[in-house]
Amino acid sequence: MSEQSRRPRKPYRRPKKDPVRFLAFEALRAVDERDAYANLVLPPLLRKAREKGDFDGRDAALATELVYGTLRRQGTYDAVIAACVDRPLRDVDPPVLDVLSLGVHQLLGTRIPTHAAVSASVELARVVLGDGRAKFVNAVLRKVAQDDLDGWLAKVAPPYDDDPEEHLAVVHSHPRWVVSALWDSLGGSRAGIEELLEADNERPEVTLVARPGRATAEELLGEEAAVPGRWSPYAVRLTEGGEPGAIEAVREGRAGVQDEGSQLVALALANAPIDGTDEKWLDGCAGPGGKAALLAALAAERGAMLVASEKQPHRAGLVAKALQGNPGPYQVIAGDGTRPPWLPGSFDRVLMDVPCTGLGALRRRPEARWRRRPEDLDGFAPLQRALLRTALESVRVGGVVGYATCSPHLAETRAVVDDVLKHDPHAELLDARPMLPGVPDLGDGPDVQLWPHRHGTDAMYLALIRRTA
Numbered sequence: 001m002s003e004q005s006r007r008p009r010k011p012y013r014r015p016k017k018d019p020v021r022f023l024a025f026e027a028l029r030a031v032d033e034r035d036a037y038a039n040l041v042l043p044p045l046l047r048k049a050r051e052k053g054d055f056d057g058r059d060a061a062l063a064t065e066l067v068y069g070t071l072r073r074q075g076t077y078d079a080v081i082a083a084c085v086d087r088p089l090r091d092v093d094p095p096v097l098d099v100l101s102l103g104v105h106q107l108l109g110t111r112i113p114t115h116a117a118v119s120a121s122v123e124l125a126r127v128v129l130g131d132g133r134a135k136f137v138n139a140v141l142r143k144v145a146q147d148d149l150d151g152w153l154a155k156v157a158p159p160y161d162d163d164p165e166e167h168l169a170v171v172h173s174h175p176r177w178v179v180s181a182l183w184d185s186l187g188g189s190r191a192g193i194e195e196l197l198e199a200d201n202e203r204p205e206v207t208l209v210a211r212p213g214r215a216t217a218e219e220l221l222g223e224e225a226a227v228p229g230r231w232s233p234y235a236v237r238l239t240e241g242g243e244p245g246a247i248e249a250v251r252e253g254r255a256g257v258q259d260e261g262s263q264l265v266a267l268a269l270a271n272a273p274i275d276g277t278d279e280k281w282l283d284g285c286a287g288p289g290g291k292a293a294l295l296a297a298l299a300a301e302r303g304a305m306l307v308a309s310e311k312q313p314h315r316a317g318l319v320a321k322a323l324q325g326n327p328g329p330y331q332v333i334a335g336d337g338t339r340p341p342w343l344p345g346s347f348d349r350v351l352m353d354v355p356c357t358g359l360g361a362l363r364r365r366p367e368a369r370w371r372r373r374p375e376d377l378d379g380f381a382p383l384q385r386a387l388l389r390t391a392l393e394s395v396r397v398g399g400v401v402g403y404a405t406c407s408p409h410l411a412e413t414r415a416v417v418d419d420v421l422k423h424d425p426h427a428e429l430l431d432a433r434p435m436l437p438g439v440p441d442l443g444d445g446p447d448v449q450l451w452p453h454r455h456g457t458d459a460m461y462l463a464l465i466r467r468t469a
């Protein structure tokens with residue numbers, strides 16, 4: 001009998017489940033398999049973990065960072081992983097790629113020590129993939145651990161002078177076509193586009209809105225780590241994040257979670273000068289109800305009524321919930337904005353925040369950058385034009401329309417407005433900039449484009465249009 005055969009084998013050690021990393025893996029699988037959004041998937045997973053006693057506040061913060069950090073840097077991490085495997089990434093099973101991406105983020109995007117990042121990732125792989133594939137994960141992550149993020153970027157990103165857009169795409173983890181589109185809309189130098197792409201990869205603060213007549217910013221400022229908004233008088237920022245649902249005013253619907261850019265769009269429409277009466281307002285694409293709730297509260301202060309229309313019945317239900325308790329009159333309807341159930345010229349003010357690619361909210365929905373394709377623009381274009389035409393038909397002479405998108409892409413903003421107005425001689429663009437008092441860097445006008453790196457908001461676009469005849 002050989003010495004080796006006489007040597008006792010080590011007993012098999014069952015893998016130990018790490019609740020934090022297992023939850024992060026579950027969230028990434030939901031995003032990948034079901035096209036779910038992390039901001040919708042993660043909260044119930046965290047709530048369930050807390051109820052089971054698996055998590056405390058620090059665990060929840062780490063799980064959140066692992067999920068969002070991995071999604072934001074997915075393009076960069078894919079390039080690094082591709083350099084460390086001997087097959088195309090498309091041939092790596094998606095669950096394996098998710099475990100690898102979580103591991104790479106811990107190695108290159110956090111302060112977690114190298115040995116802890118590798119061992120925790122291998123242990124996760126043993127739990128969710130099995131021992132065989134865990135060995136593959138271990139081998140890849142040990143290669144990744146041989147350099148830091150800057151070192152890897154120098155290896156996997158082409159030099160800026162050779163291919164500026166691909167360099168920025170890899171370094172800042174955006175699809176190349178998105179980099180190109182954002183640069184076209186932003187204009188300017190390399191510094192400006194890099195600042196924008198970096199801002200897209202930062203964790204956004206939670207911003208609250210105090211709904212007029214129901215709550216005040218001063219009330220919300222009593223919350224922990226709460227500071228005033230930058231531009232909206234109704235905005236309050238929670239600098240440490242936190243759980244908005246635990247705030248009494250939010251639970252009661254007197255306040256809500258709403259990006260300051262969205263607040264500014266609603267306020268600009270409400271502040272725009274009109275001729276004649278100011279009694280009936282329309283939100284023509286109202287789901288899920290954030291802007292509608294603010295508009296309804298502003299309308300109530302003037303004795304005006306808001307009609308909130310949303311095509312999808314379940315989203316119309318969300319709008320109705322958001323408007324519950326509004327101090328003034330309102331109506332929620334499930335209606336198709338391209339075939340409106342109301343008569344032409346029925347409204348004094350109309351907001352049309354149209355469906356779009358969502359490229360302006362990549363801070364909040366980082367996975368959207370990987371789902372969208374250039375051809376999606378062709379699908380949205382006819383709908384955006386039809387909805388703007390409906391808005392212009394729905395407003396009375398002397399009234400004002402606000403056309404808004406949460407995308408800075410020129411094909412969804414100025415191209416739509418210019419095209420529709422070219423065929424409507426009885427409408428004119430207003431200068432929207434004075435309707436956002438105190439907000440700097442609004443460009444040459446008359447429309448307005450907000451930016452994450454300049455204004456700390458989503459990249460909201462707004463054009464104000466008056467019906468003249």
